[in-house]
Each structure stands twice: as C-alpha cells, then as structure tokens.
Amino acid sequence: MAKAIPSRSEDYSLWYNELVKKAGLAENSPVRGCMVIKPYGFAIWEKMQQALDQMFKDTGHENAYFPLFIPKSFLSKEADHVEGFAKECAVVTHYRLKNDENGKGVVVDPDAKLEEELIVRPTSETVIWDSYKNWIQSYRDLPLKINQWANVVRWELRTRLFLRTAEFLWQEGHTAHATKQEAVEETETMLNVYANFAENFMALPVVKGVKTASERFAGAVDTYCIEAMMQDKKALQAGTSHFLGQNFAKAFDVKYASKEGKDEFVWGTSWGVSTRLMGALIMAHSDDEGLVLPPKLAPIQVVIVPIYKTEEELNKITEVVNGISFELKEKGISVKFDNRDTHKPGWKFAEYELKGVPARIAIGPRDLENGTVEIARRDTKEKSTHKLEETAAYISELLEEMQTSIYAKAESFRKENTYEADSYDEFKELVEKGFVYAHWDGTDETEDKIKAETKATIRCIPFDRKKEEGKCIYTGKPSSGRVLFAKAY
C-alpha cells in the first residue's frame, strides 16, 4: 500500500500541505495566495459556523452584512488602523475593461478610473463604524451587538492553505456600548465563547491571555487571544477579541445621548475567528493516516462499510444497516452507508481514515452469522466486536468518549511540551522544544530583542498566571509574573 501522505515527523510542512489536499479539504486556487475550499472541507467549516453562530446568538448577537468594498478614505480615519493594514490591501482602481486595440484581449479601460479607489476589506471596522454613526443616537440604541459572516482579503507576502491565505472566510463581531466596563465585559465574554468553542468542539486546549502592545490589533486598546499548540510544538493564534476603547467611535464620530442628556462617545469591541481554525483542527489532531476529527465537528460521524460477495449478501447486510442507521439517526448521529460497488472494503477503510470519520462499522458474512458488527474508532484505530442490538448505544457512548479523549491527548501533549525558564540560556534551549513561561520586564525593546535572537514571540500574557516575583530573563529587571513565549505560525 502506498502511503497517502508523507510522514508527519519527517516533514511537518509537507505533511500538512499534502493532508489538506489528499483529504479533500482544499487546494491552491488559480489566484495567487487564495484557496479553493472543497466540499468536504467546507462541510467541516459549516459545522464550525453552525456551532459558533448559535453561541453568538446565545450571547445576544444578531447577524448582518456589510459591503466588500471600502472607500479608501475610510481606512485612514483611524491612524493606527491604516498603519496596520496599509501594506496588505487589494485596491480597486477601475470599473471597466475594454477590447485591446492591438487585438491582445481585454485591457483595463484607462477612461474608467475611479474617482476614489476602493479597498477590498481586510476587516470591516471602518465600514461598519461608518454605519453605526447613523444607527446610534441615544443610550436606548445601545448596546449594539452585530456579527457578520464574510470573506476578507489581506495581501500577505507568504501564504499557507487555511493558516494564511490572501482571501479567507471568517466571522467578525462588532459591538458598541454605553460604558467602558460593558465593552470590556463583552470583549471577555467573546474570548470565552472562543475558548469554549476551541475546547469543547475542536477538542483543542487553549491559553487565554492578552497580547503585548507590539502584537495588538491595529486600532485596539487591548487585544485578547487564545493560543493553541500544534503537533510541531509551535503556537497558533486561534481567535482574538479586541477592546477598541473609543478609538473608532472618535474616528467615525459615533456619539450617543446619555440619560443625563450629554453627548458621549460609545465604547467598541470587535472579535473574530477564521478558516484558520480549520488549519488548527488539522494540525492539532491528525496523524500519518490522515485527519482525526472530533465527533462534534465531523460532517460524517459514522460510516458503515459492507463486506460482501454476492448481491444476496449485500441485501441481507442492507437490511441490518437500515436498522442501525435508523437508531443512530434517532440519536442525532450522522451516518453514511457506503454501499458503492466500485470500491473495495480495504480501500474504503483507508479513505474514511484519511477523512477522519470518527467511527466505522463493518458488517460482513461473519457478522451476519453471529449477529455482530465490527466497530473501529479513528483516534486510536482500535477495533472491537459488538452485538447488533448494542451497536447504537455503544456508538453514542464512543463518540462522547472520543471527544474527551482527543481533547485529553492534545492537553497532555501540550503539558509535556511546556516549560518554565529562569535564565536566558535555559530559555533559548527550551523555546526550541515548545511553550516556555518566563519572566519579562514588560518593554517592547526586550520583546523585540528576544524575537530577533530566538524567533520566539510573546504569545500572550496569560489571564490565569500566578502572582510570582521574578527577574526578566533578558535584562534582569523585576517582573511580577511569567508570560508565554513560543515560536508561532
């Protein structure tokens, strides 16, 4: 049997790239740095969307949609914001093509130049705050809590499927509040929503914390984030939630009349997660046989593979399968019966492993005779035989067990590869091997130097860090707690 994908331990990058392609998730598009998300990959994204969307609604948000194009002038209204995004914007300058006079196909019509160029949104703060100016007049209009599912474009110099593509899909929440406290609470709430989603649906343990000034979102007062460890021990930022203060309110003149009749600027937040989560899901759990999907996000949770010689046998198996399928579907479990005659059982086993289907039921003549089925779980590849009548109950338990066990595996992996460093020499050695908690003097300067010398960055200042007096590993200056360092994507 030829290996479907290269070994993870030999070449992590290649393994990831090939896995994304071979499992039918996505491929490079003809447009530089963009990707085509294939049906199976999109089905996983849809499962993510569904769960997240429900969580947003449960926390009082509504969906809306804003334009893809942003007038160039909007972007420059917030000074830090334009600074942060200017270098990676796609710009629309013309609105018409024409046939080339020399017969060389179509060319841009120079007469169709736009008065003001349009930016393809790299994020929607500006265009949304421009609307909010009209939507908000009174404290009665607040809080305003909107989410949008959309695509955005950032012309990154170097791209990677799912992790950093020129165009990507995401959701972005944008809220406006009457008080600072309420906005800060919203920022925290949404970070917790993301952390819950990562841990309970993606089975991915995360570290919650706040970014240092140098990693902060352009235009934010504070950026909160969740950071996860991938199987190559590098960190991946899996979601961010920004407290915007009154920065965008001031830039777009969004004021409300308070109960006391005074004009006040509103307080803002924004938060988002993207198709990058797909990359996180793949890199966190998959093995050399393919994807390992946590049951809650698997488009197909159970696949049933018949093993038969004659049509008569297949008919008998189908009868049994219909019974099992019905029971499973009643429990809300998604089932696929792959009775295609064009592929052999062995081929199907390998294929569904590559696609990360959590549980597989095989039924053959042997089982028909004994009234049993064979059940294999994707994460450990263990196989076991069960009585027919116990199948649905067992599968239901198995899926729950797998969800927690995949999480537990990722968590213990992270634990095994997390260290504390108390000197710079120790730090340099340990940061090659995973996450490192170390003391830092709190300055940009020190952070930059450590990054330049080791390639490691401060992923976040964890919320749950313990109070501990110490000395900065680089300068020896006093510090009141450890921060999380790692090499990152």
Add this chain to the structure above:
RNA sequence: CGGGGUGUAGCACAGUCCGGUUAGUGUACCUGGUUUGGGACCAGGGGGUCGGAGGUUCGAAUCCUCUCACCCCGACCA
C-alpha cells in the same frame, strides 16, 4: 523583495550534466475476467503545446537568452 528549488499525462516523478528511433515509470482512468474482513490481481486500452516565447542545430524535454508560474526558507503577518 532576497536566498534556494521545481515546472514532463489527473496526481507523483525519471529522463536534462554528455542533443539522436515513435518521450518513459508508478498511480489514477477505461474495457474484460477473476476477486472483495486493510488501499486486489491478470490482460488489453486511452490520455502529452515536455510552463511559455525566441535562438543555436541536419535534429532540442535536453544547449543559450528572455519570460511566466508554483513550492520551501527569510523579510511581512488583526
């Protein structure tokens, strides 16, 4: 934008240094048969602007010039 690498069938690649029949292998695809509890086997078959343009030559996938695209490493990256 710098450094390195690769463009040959749907996919993965050999052939290029040292030019020479009709451009090859694996896999995938099609047909027929035997198979079916871990990516089956046998036989037959289809599929190529050798990334593109120009040049050298009797003759170019191979040599020369230009060009385009992609990948990896860096710079950049809410």
